Amino acid sequence: MPTMKDQSHVPADPAKKEFGEQSVSQVDSVTTDLYAALKGDAIRQASPIFDSFENALGKFDDGPFFLGQFSWVDIAYVPFIERFHVVFDEVFKHDIIEGRPKLRTFIEEVNKIDAYTQTRFDTKELVDLHKRRFLPQQQ
Template structure:
């Protein structure tokens, strides 16, 4: 990742009053929201692979999004989406794998069959994980979210060759980290609770990706 530590200057988010960028003019564009954890997955992937000069960011204001985005770019009207080679692609997990397969840069998909298989298992749980965290905010958040964070603590113990979910940094970490860091902040600020307490593997895992992406993406 050649640009690690370099703060990217972000273009302003486009609103209902903003003109549409040219479509299918040969430019590869990532339509994103700077504060959306789903979109951040693909942003992280782009930056990790060093594609800042190859994939242009187009910020979308989700509270005042342009009509042309749904009508002419992505009918699902959500982010992220990717404009590449005359087509528009969507869904954050699919886009991580698409960028990994179709662009240069370090791979996020492990070649070790055991890691690949386990990665698919952990990825299959990510929607349940995020749903449980959001649901926990409606009740006793600390207690209700505990099993979700325990799941990650246990998952992080599968491989011992690194602090990541598959030992090595991979797309599985990218899928989880925007949500974990966001909820870590919420639980600390709102509930005065440290989600890493009693979870040393989770604490180490959060610290390393946080440093890895310093200057490359923001939660807020």
């Protein structure tokens, strides 16, 4: 796999660039909706968002990432996808990648990137933080 230094994170392909710009512009609203879901019917409210990730990951077929190859879109979304994957699994006993093979592959491939794995949260700390901040009734 190419290193982070070996590749541009913004593709030259106009379709990918446009889709990337659109996707990155939605990071804030998507993550806001996911955090709001934690306070309600989390699985029901968040599932359409995880489905949208699955669909977006299938838009380009030249790799397992949002624009096919690793890009700025992945850099923008992966910290949130990782956090919600852990929180939904640990707190709600719900695996967000079940039935979403592209999302599963995305997570597996991102976890092969050393520059990313060095930045990951400790699972217990992550769950405790989310419980304190968003799920006081879950403690």
